[in-house]
Amino acid sequence: MTKLQLITSQLLDIINRLADEATEIDILTSFVMKSGVKKLVPALQKVAARGAEIRIGTGDYLHITQPDALQILIEEVPEAEIRLYKSDGRSFHPKAYLFRLGENGHVIIGSSNMSAMALTGGVEWNVAAQNEALFEEVLQEFEAVFYNERTIPVNSETISDYRSRYDQFHEKQSLRVQWTETEEVDVMFSEPGDQESIVAEEPETYTILSPRPAQKDALTALEQTMEEEYERALVVMATGLGKTYLAAFFAKHFKRVLFVAHRIEILEQAKKSFLQVHPNRTAGILDGHTKEKEADMIFASVFTIGSKHHLHTFEPDAFDLIVIDEFHHAASQSYQKVRDYFTPKFFLGITATPDRMDNKDVYGICDGNVAYRIHFTEAIQKQWLAPFHYYGVYDDTDYSALTWLGSRYDEEELLSVQMRADMAEKIINAWHKHKQTRTIAFCSSIRQAEFLSSYFNDNGYKTIALHSGTKTISRPAAISMLDGGELDIIFTVDLFNEGVDIPSVDTILFVRPTESLTVFTQQIGRGLRTAPGKTHCIMIDLIGNYRNADVKMRVFDTEPDRKTRDVIPAVPAECVIEFDLKAVELLKEMNRKRNPRKDQLYFAYEDLKKELGWRPSYLELHLHGAADSKMIKEFHQSYPGFLYAIGELNEEEKAVFRQFEHWFVEVEKTGMTKSYKMVVLRYMLSKGAEHWLDPITPLEAAPYFHDYLTSKEYRKRIDFSDRQGKKLKQYNEKAVADLIANMPMTKWSGSSKGLITFENGLFQLHVGAAGNKMVYKWTQEICEFRLHGYFERKENSINK
Incomplete structure (x- = not known):
């Protein structure tokens, strides 16, 4: 039975009462104000002290959310996960407070944002409901917004970025908004039909249940990995080669299976695939709507199973095999909870597109074990995927005049050049010249997709714009129409990046x-699946002087190690480019005018700093930055040298670096x-900042040295594989x-130009920085990076 309560005043009292018992609190409001945050902080701090989970989401719509309010949240409640929805002008008005009390779920939904007036004395209507099914439904909708690709983590770096946009926005208004605790007004907006919809895909079906060639090769590699006593592995298979079925075939070795992904479409499709391979096993979904926890094979939303409430209903050893799909997401905090618990x-990661293009983050997750890897170009050569004919069409738009926001162009400025009739006409001409029968067009925004679809329709073509806000047609219906030839084009933003396959798209x-x-x-992969009557996939790409225009060509390159690179x-x-x-002239000119690799490194650093909320360490940049970290040594000699060159060091740090x-x-x-x-340097660093420069003997370092190289299977295999090492x-x-x-002691001392000596049995570093914590910290960062990079490089050479 549902208990309902209308709340027209003093919502804060009810929130405080529920918070006293809550094991989880989730809040989503369209904006947050300093006054509201100050009212809630005491209760949130008590909840955090008990170890309960807290997630707070808000938005930047009309830049009402105060940067100072966000700053208070991260400082006063550091245990909470705070995220900001980037609306890009789309209305954003949720007001929901969710409390889990043991097995009971309480939901409060209404008109109250996070401001003092809304929580205490304002004219507000809210309804509180106690109902487990409703709670789980609202929780799923909360997570869909909270972990949306438009929703970014809130930390000191992202707050700084938002503050500059907030100030700029209000400076442009005729009346700058100045909020005070006594003058706050909650402005309510509503635009009907603008809520985001989630539409389930019809999963594809297979009639042949024996492994395909690529799957056979990968299964052989995985079985060899198990024989070598690895417990974790990654498989990288290009889109269209059947990585989900591979996981299903591999699951024959295990009794109970957990398959984790971030989208319900992927879970439903995986469930069907696994049941076709294992018809005698039971399968269940675990997400916001469905809680089937007793099945032999569970297909779980990472956001649902990652919550303490659901995670701890399973024993840590409840599953024999855990599969993480779309593994390039696996470094995120949500997946980390699952991996740690x-x-x-055996732990298997599968992906078509490892993040940052080179699997760097796999070392922290899969012990460096890439069991099998096949790029889409290799799969084309083996005739497992359709060849492509790529046409780079010149775009004379001057993107250099647009504001670059660190990871993307300013949306309004970008739209001003995209939503022009002459640009649309150029696109129609290029498409008409090269197209085949069924097209997916990838746009940068909903408004661009709507504009181009309308323009094409006005010119006699049959197209639709399909995105998160589409209400006129469901996604399965649109896919069916395109597949059946009833549509020429689907203009979309990001719906088809992963988890959706339409083989007939050419x-x-x-x-x-x-x-x-x-x-x-990912988008390239949407066109490479084979289908009856399909000979190749056409790719039409507008090439302008935008960032990464030249760098992106490397994804097609079958000779990436060439010393002299052509554009x-x-x-x-079998392919045409x-x-x-x-x-071509534009790409060459871009290469001449600047060093795109150097720029890429800088922007990768800036993006990661905003994502993390702190200055990335050398290893963090290597693992999670969207650039090749080898460029650090190439361009800047060392990581501190890179930080010095880009102006990241304060005066004290600059002096230490120069010295x-x-x-x-x-x-x-x-x-x-x-x-x-x-390894020897790491042992010395393990003694701390005060004593890492103390001289050591080989005998003293021996236990640490041996333990480090034998504690992980891949280290032992790589560095103790020769005759002496085996002994x-x-x-x-x-x-x-x-x-x-x-x-290393004798050899390193002989090559270090006096910085290192090994005399009379004593190994010593002559750095003159005893007790200097900056030198110690930077040395530690370089050491950890080099060890990681060494084993990564050796492992990759073995796997080739």
């Missing part, structure tokens, strides 16, 4: 600047045929000490 017999149209190589690769990549023999002459630059370069550039130098797998203190004395 469960202890399966034309991909790119009418947006490329901001992410991962997204670009036109080498592609499989052609550019307008002006497009000890020679040491940082030595640690960064010293040769490493084995990991031994950095040392069984610990022998003198033998290990003799090895350390020879290499």
